[in-house]
Amino acid sequence: MYRYDEFDQQLVDERVTQFRRQVERRMAGELTEDQFKPLRLMNGLYLQLHAYMLRVNVPYGMLSSRQLRQLALIARRYDRDYGHFTTRQNIQYNWVSLEDTPDILAALAEVEMNAMQSSGNCVRNITADQFAGRAKDEIEDPRVWCELIRQYSILNPEFAYLPRKFKIAVTGSPNDRAAVAVHDIGLRMHHGEDGKPGFEVIVGGGQGRTPVIGKTIRGWLEPEHVLGYVEAILRIYNMYGRRDNLYKARIKILVNAVGIDKFRELVDAEWEHLRGGELTIPAEEISRIHAYFAPPEWEELPDGAATLAAQLAENETFAHWHQANVSEHKQPGYAIVTVSLKAPGREPGDLDADRMDALAELADRFSCGELRVSHRQNLVLADVRQDQLLTLWQALSALELATPNIGLLTDMIACPGLDYCALANARSIPVAQDISRHFIDVDKLQTIGNLSINISGCMNACGHHHVGNIGILGVDKRGKEYFQLTLGGASDQQASLGDRLGPALPQDEVPGAIETLVDTYLGLRQDADETFLETYRRVGITPFKTAVYGDDTSPRRVA
Amino acid sequence: MALVKQGKIVEDSFQRVTDEAIPTTGAVLVDLATWQAQREQLKGRAEPVGVVLKSDEHPEVLADDLPGLALVALDFPTFRDGRAYSYARLLRDRYEFTGELRAVGDVLLEQLLYMQRCGFDAFEIESDDPERDFETALADFTVWYQPAGDDRASALQLRHRR
Known part of the structure; x- marks a missing residue:
């Protein structure tokens, strides 16, 4: 994996020093919370419901054992003995104190980690296929490009105050495990007409209040131009993205407002100026980064x-x-x-x-x-x-870490929800716990097969409910937590947004409703190979709706 | 409020003119509407003229006028509004503006380095000790990964020079 050299280390050390001084100024009252907020956010420090939360970057999900041990040490020394891995391949500590944060960042810097730009209106952690470099279906290792984009984006002076946050994901495989279509920019490696690998560039995808599947802005881009093309997109977004309304500030809103064709025109006009310029990645730099991701020396093993x-x-x-x-x-x-x-x-x-x-x-x-x-x-x-x-x-x-459920119903995504998050309407974690306790039978889970359940505690959609095969969204109904189900979402190469099933349900009815949906699927599927999603796409929502609600789809009265 | 250039407090030689009549002598800084309305008259002045752009005014509108302008000031209505970073880069890289590029408005100390990297060379800052704070802010980082509108070498360039 990538290792810091003296430049990377120097930069991260300087960031720690800078933030230490900012925290001291805050503690001394020289900075107001209002002035301090953007500074702490650029270092991943949020103020949550009960405490500060620190989000630490795990670049495109890669961790060394040494780094994981340091994360454990930080959890013990500065938090409550645990951490939370997120949908952005990062780790969050939920109970840190402000005064400890500079020391935590220093402890991270010791193992070549940081929290820079893990929040704020800037380019966030670059995410990738977790099987990068090892998947059999892969064209090229996406981590090389992730690392190049990571370096390009860190402390990029032009794009530190974008209209809103900006997420870039990269997949090197035709089978998309990185959900690139629901990112601000998604890069999907494929072979061009002459057989050379390049990127399909997808722009304006996202979840949140306005879920959008990204649109292809460029069918094929030479990989060495990826930084220049990303810069063209970022510059157009920085200049023309909305800044008057927090909820309409993501690039997807701009792309939808002007239309993908006009947006492409704007970006391509900018790109014409940048093409071949100083952002073109030299071949020796690509090889230098590539070398970090060279596979280990595998043994020639007999077929086992x-x-x-x-x-x-x-x-x-x-x-x-x-x-x-x-x-x-x-x-x-x-x-x-x-x-x-x-x-x-x-x-x-x-x-x-x-x-x-x-x-x-x-x-x-x-x-x-x-x-x-x-x-x-x-x-x-x-x-x-x-x-x-x-x-x-x-x-x-x-270690109780062998739960056999990857890709199955209980392999749920869940946001931290109202247990931690100030934005949430409902608690996501208890719903996930209820479902995982309800579906305990391994044989049944394997019979059901691939099925993703994604749970968000509010419409900001951190739990990716829009792209869950079954999505669960927490809503507030007159002070009570209810859960809205959606069906048919997917985040892979055939990404789609879920359709609303019917009125929201109280928490205790959710596991039963999931069971009903699953049984309906099992009854409808053509054979054991037809997944829940495939059956749903074939038969539509009606049989599922009828199974859960009968003929009564009027909103539930709150007792 | 102090105007800082090359690390030193300097006197602002430009008089900021809004709606009132433009003084007959002295350097003036006018808004875009005034510039557009009185362009010919302003171009005829012996003394320097500058234009201040709001964050929703794209510098492209000045592209042809730039050789005659001594100063372009870009306004930050709030520090969160980052449009002017891109405007600065375009002014320097694309429109080849060589005059003074001044950051005005809600300019935070923590942003000075970013602004300078994008091509700003003059800064209106609020501080008890502007020269000290300017120096501190610019010393925060010595390593940069990417090229920008300044002449700092990127880490990539330094790595391949080794």
């Missing part, structure tokens, strides 16, 4: 398929886990393991300090000392030898 098949046949629990949590690796004899942070009854994405340390240890033992955070709030060990899967699974089981 027979041994593994025997182990799977012998042990049904291991087989369940293998089916759900192990993905194909491009190198024969290796496998990609996803560690579920969605055990029944636990808060999705949370991990305590002891388990962080234990996972760091397992990464060292089994997976070259590296881990990845996925946007679905799980961790990934990407270089596990097939013949060590059983041993790894046993170790994960002992």
